[in-house]
Amino acid sequence: xxxxxxxxxxxxxxxxxxxxxxxxxxxxxxxxxxxxxxxxxxxxxxxxxxxxxxxxxxxxxxxxxxxxxxxxxxxxxxxxxxxxxxxxxxxxxxxxxxxxxxxxxxxxxxxxxxxxxxxxxxxxxxxxxxxxxxxxxxxxxxxxxxxxxxxxxxxxxxxxxxxxxxxxxxxxxxxxxxxxxxxxxxxxxxxxxxxxxxxxxxxxxxxxxxxxxxxxxxxxxxxxxxxxxxxxxxxxxxxxxxxxxxxxxxxxxxxxxxxxxxxxxxxxxxxxxxxxxxxxxxxxxxxxxxxxxxxxxxxxxxxxxxxxxxxxxxxxxxxxxxxxxxxxxxxxxxxxxxxxxxxxxxxxxxxxxxxxxxxxxxxxxxxxxxxxxxxxxxxxxxxxxxxxxxxxxxxxxxxxxxxxxxxxxxxxxxxxxxxxxxxxxxxxxxxxxxxxxxxxxxxxxxxxxxxxxxxxxxxxxxxxxxxxxxxxxxxxxxxxxxxx
Numbered sequence: 001x002x003x004x005x006x007x008x009x010x011x012x013x014x015x016x017x018x019x020x021x022x023x024x025x026x027x028x029x030x031x032x033x034x035x036x037x038x039x040x041x042x043x044x045x046x047x048x049x050x051x052x053x054x055x056x057x058x059x060x061x062x063x064x065x066x067x068x069x070x071x072x073x074x075x076x077x078x079x080x081x082x083x084x085x086x087x088x089x090x091x092x093x094x095x096x097x098x099x100x101x102x103x104x105x106x107x108x109x110x111x112x113x114x115x116x117x118x119x120x121x122x123x124x125x126x127x128x129x130x131x132x133x134x135x136x137x138x139x140x141x142x143x144x145x146x147x148x149x150x151x152x153x154x155x156x157x158x159x160x161x162x163x164x165x166x167x168x169x170x171x172x173x174x175x176x177x178x179x180x181x182x183x184x185x186x187x188x189x190x191x192x193x194x195x196x197x198x199x200x201x202x203x204x205x206x207x208x209x210x211x212x213x214x215x216x217x218x219x220x221x222x223x224x225x226x227x228x229x230x231x232x233x234x235x236x237x238x239x240x241x242x243x244x245x246x247x248x249x250x251x252x253x254x255x256x257x258x259x260x261x262x263x264x265x266x267x268x269x270x271x272x273x274x275x276x277x278x279x280x281x282x283x284x285x286x287x288x289x290x291x292x293x294x295x296x297x298x299x300x301x302x303x304x305x306x307x308x309x310x311x312x313x314x315x316x317x318x319x320x321x322x323x324x325x326x327x328x329x330x331x332x333x334x335x336x337x338x339x340x341x342x343x344x345x346x347x348x349x350x351x352x353x354x355x356x357x358x359x360x361x362x363x364x365x366x367x368x369x370x371x372x373x374x375x376x377x378x379x380x381x382x383x384x385x386x387x388x389x390x391x392x393x394x395x396x397x398x399x400x401x402x403x404x405x406x407x408x409x410x411x412x413x414x415x416x417x418x419x420x421x422x423x424x425x426x427x428x429x430x431x432x433x434x435x436x437x438x439x440x441x442x443x444x445x446x447x448x449x450x451x452x453x454x455x456x457x458x459x460x461x462x463x464x465x466x467x468x469x470x471x472x473x474x475x476x477x478x479x480x481x482x483x484x
Contacts, residue, residue: 004033004410004449005055008044010417011430012066013385014404020386023403025431031066033410036203036449041404057451059444063418065430067385068403069129069157069411069447070341071392074241074279074300074329077119077133077147078104078112081474082334093309094249097174100334103481104137105179109146111473116150118470121463122339123330124453127413127442129157130392130401132300132329134241134279136163136213137179144193148206155452155460157411159396160197161211161241162190164226166218172257174216183222186212190229200236202400203409205448211241215265216253223269230275237397240271241300244278247311251283263288272297277395279329280305281319282312289315293322298395301387303347304338305331313355316348316387317378327392328384343439345388352379381432414444 006012012029032040032051040051079100088099116133123131135147144160151158164186167173173180190210198208210226212218223242230238245251245262254262263284266272272291277298284292284299292299301316319326328348330339356378361368393402400409417426421438434440445453452460 001035002449003054003056004446004451005052005058006031006033006061006066006412006414007055007058009061009064009066009414010426012041012404013068013431014041015068015386015390016403016405018390020380020382023382023386029066030061031404031412033446033449036410038404038406038408038410041406059414059451061414063416064414064443065417065426065434066404067127067413067415067434068389069401069413069445070127070345070388071327071396071398071402072123072128072131072330072339072341073277073298073327073392073395074302074331075119075131075133075339076135076332076334077116078107078135078137079332079334080115080118080339080470081107081111081477083337085334085478091309092249093247093311094174096309096335101175101179103477105139105176106477106480107137107142108140109142111477112142112146113150114466114470114473116147117154117461117466119333119339120151120154120156121458121461121466123341124154124156124445124447124458125441125456126340126342127415127445128341129411129413129445129447130159130396130398131156132159132161132209132241132396134161134163134211134213136165136211136217138181139179148197151206153461154458155447155450157205157401157409157447159207159209159239160193161209162186162193163211163213164190164218164222165213166222167216180217183219183225186222187225187229190226194230194233194236194238198233198236198238203448207237209239209241214243214250215258215262216250220258220269223271227270237275239397240276242271242278244281245283245288246280246306247282247309261285261288263291266297267291275397277325277327279331280311280314282306282314284315284319289319289322289324292319292324296323296325298325298327300327300329300395301348302329302331302336303351304344305335307347307351308335308337313351313358316352317356320383325391325394326387327395328388340439341388342434345384346435346439348387349379349381349384349435352384381435384435385431410446410449412444412446413442415440416443
């Protein structure tokens with residue numbers, strides 16, 4: 001058996017309570033892992049001598065904050081190849097997509113493999129241990145296995161979603177006809193992937209979800225049939241995912257095509273429930289929030305992407321107060337242009353506060369309150385970190401990750417509090433300083449008991465050659481679109 005001891009940590013923030021303010025934060029603490037599971041956690045002074053002496057590997061965590069591994073609930077990893085592409089840097093969602101679809105039509109299996117590892121490298125180096133990915137375009141022989149095999153090599157816990165687009169421009173959809181697929185082929189491949197790769201086991205490293213891309217790129221029939229297919233695998237936890245209510249154009253499309261709000265449309269299709277999570281939900285109205293809360297439908301909050309595309313500010317506090325499960329997502333690396341999960345949590349914190357300040361005045365008991373009077377309490381640092389850990393696990397339907405406790409998977413992130421960004425902050429509050437003072441890289445990242453980042457360096461892939469291959473492929477992809 002493999003054993004790992006995280007020893008003498010300055011602080012272990014467990015997030016082991018549904019209330020972000022109630023999770024245990026252990027000072028001068030240690031954590032013992034056997035194989036892929038946490039076996040013991042507590043003050044170092046109480047560590048059993050037998051565990052200390054049996055540790056196969058010990059990480060000296062003095063001066064470090066230990067966190068649950070962060071959980072990324074929405075991404076498009078292939079988009080790492082098209083960061084900062086001229087022509088769409090200042091476009092809103094629909095214009096941005098129209099500009100990029102012709103480029104993405106040139107994707108190859110190698111491009112998907114390499115871009116997936118680049119995206120995962122960024123995530124792992126920022127302390128993220130579990131990620132979903134929404135791959136919805138399959139040109140030139142691309143398969144979802146191109147992403148899955150890349151994840152297995154780099155060592156990330158992975159929820160691979162079989163995305164799809166079936167309604168092209170000739171049928172009133174947004175994507176060009178040449179990048180959409182036949183719906184029977186989509187469903188056949190979806191079933192194959194679930195049967196081949198999905199695991200409902202405790203500690204599963206690979207799971208599959210079905211993820212028709214969006215209301216403006218797939219038919220109602222495909223949405224319904226995908227839900228029926230996922231739910232036919234009873235008790236296997238096959239989940240459903242799509243984009244919803246991302247910006248005003250998204251709302252207008254739903255009203256024009258379906259005469260419904262996005263939330264009403266999702267309800268009609270059977271796309272509400274504990275097995276569903278939707279990305280963005282920036283324009284989710286009060287009725288939509290109530291529908292999501294009643295059905296325990298999850299939301300992937302993507303603040304950086306929503307800001308980059310000027311989509312708006314999602315009403316996250318209202319969702320949380322209503323009981324909607326909310327996780328954090330970095331979204332595609334061409335609408336965020338980064339995949340740093342700590343930075344994403346920081347942006348969630350700051351955006352919620354400024355969003356409150358922009359709200360109209362409220363009258364309570366005859367007294368007028370302006371948004372700035374209420375703003376800072378809209379989101380605390382622990383709230384944002386809770387969304388990025390325990391919240392993300394809930395959204396992805398995982399009971400075995402997202403917080404630190406005996407029996408949980410050994411997914412951990414360690415941050416060195418002695419570095420410059422923490423100076424003057426970590427001595428007062430090491431947990432809050434992670435977001436308020438710095439956007440650091442992880443000193444160590446542990447996935448399923450395996451150290452995949454050690455002293456700030458990936459241990460599973462050679463990053464230099466990977467980035468070089470990625471940059472070369474990014475140039476080829478863009479050049480091929482220009483000459484097509």
